[in-house]
Amino acid sequence: MADIIFYHNPMSRGQIIRWMLEEVGAPYDTEILDYASTMKGEDYRAINPMQKVPAIVHNGRVVTECAAICAYLADVFPEAGLGPREEEKADYYRWLFFAAGPLEQAVTNNFAGFTAKDEQQRMFGYGNYDLAVNTLANHLAGRDFVCGARFNAADVYVGSAVLWGTQFGTLPKLDPFIAYGERLAEREAYRRGKGEDMQLIAEMQAAG
Incomplete structure (x- = not known):
């Protein structure tokens, strides 16, 4: 075991x-x-x-x-x-928690059709959907990964949000998102894991 x-x-x-x-x-x-x-x-x-x-x-x-x-x-x-190097820690923790907090809230509320009024936005950690989405896209523009040139664990979480969101329409297909997602989808571990899960899904669907 x-x-x-x-x-x-x-x-x-x-x-x-x-x-x-x-x-x-x-x-x-x-x-x-x-x-x-x-x-x-x-x-x-x-x-x-x-x-x-x-x-x-x-x-x-x-x-x-x-x-x-x-x-x-x-x-x-x-x-x-996969952990952050010393010079990566600020971006690593910032964007890992940004994706788990403000971005997740913005995406799920937007999907549910909830839009905060202007006077309510200060109560929400993301302000509004466009602000949260563009904040992440602007960070990813011009860099390979969350912390710069090197892939780490933050990219698994942030990257999953981007890959899933652009595939299913909960995130817009902005150029920084598409380029980032393409880099991540080339990783052998990503392909291996995705392949295992797609096989499981096919087996579950075949079994009814």
Whole structure:
């Protein structure tokens, strides 16, 4: 049994963590959960009371929330080189938390059709959708990755948001997003993880 147990459903944000685990390269066991049954069961609720995937258990310790899992894995497997170097730490933490906070809120509220009135915007961490989206796009313009020339764990999380958003229309297909996504999609770990999850999805759909 591997030291990492990965609780997952391929039709979820778990694809982010699949990619991260493939980048890390440490062995892991995957437990596939069903939305209607095992994800709501007592065994899994003891791991994540939110009844959501993904989650990991590493040497008996539970970690949930995709950004936290990415940062945790980068930290506990330093040999993978996915944590920030000293000069990268400001951008690493800034944009990892920006994507998990303001950008996530802006995208989900926009998808739900909620637009804050001008007088309400100061109550929201993102202000408005266009401001959040353009802030990230402007940061990515003219650079290869979140922290500059080197890929790290922040790119797994931020990149997943960009790749998913531009594919499904929750983010506009701005030039910086498209160029960034194309670079990320060339990574072997991304392709390997995506391939595994697409195969699982096909098997689940075939089984009904």
